[in-house]
Amino acid sequence: MGRFVEGEDRSQSTLLPERLDDYVIEDNPVRVVDAQHHLIVDHQVTNVGHDRSQLAQMAQRARTEMQAEHLEVVADRGYFSGEEIVACEAAGITAYVPRPQTSNNQAQGLFGKRDFVYVPATDTYRCPAGQSLIWRYTTVAHGQTLHCY
Helix, strand or coil: CCCCEECCCCEECCCCCCCHHHCCCCCEEEEEEECCCCEEEEEEEECCCCCCCCHHHHHHHHHHHHCCCCEEEECCHHHCCHHHHHHHHHCCEEEECCCCCCCCCHHHCCCCHHHCEEECCCCEEECCCCCEEECCEEEEECCEEEEEC
16 A cells, blocks of 8 residues: 655655555544654544544543653644643643734735734724724633733
8 A cells, every 4th residue: 555755965765655545535644743853652543524623632642652751842822722722731731832923814814913013001002004903802712801902
């Protein structure tokens, strides 16, 4: 099923399927790499189509493998989940995961969240076009307090 692949400048042993039919769509490999030594500490293949539920479990497995009392993990935004980050904190693991970009504004030619600057003195946000967004109301959704401007 697999074959050896050679690149022009370097050789690498990689198992590739002979045909596209050999891929299983549901397979999602998750790996934990030690940043200092650049070695794979742990890996797992799941059939969950996203990584949002993998952070705490994989971080705890890595901490066990590395026999570390405290662990700091860095993951891409695909792993972002408030519940997973809380679970990491409860286990003594510090997780650094950026929030996903959920706004489609930039694709529509509008400004994104990162384009606005908070001005604490006036409790407003400054728009790149020079306008100010004022505070409108505060609400609670899913246990989180949201300030709407």
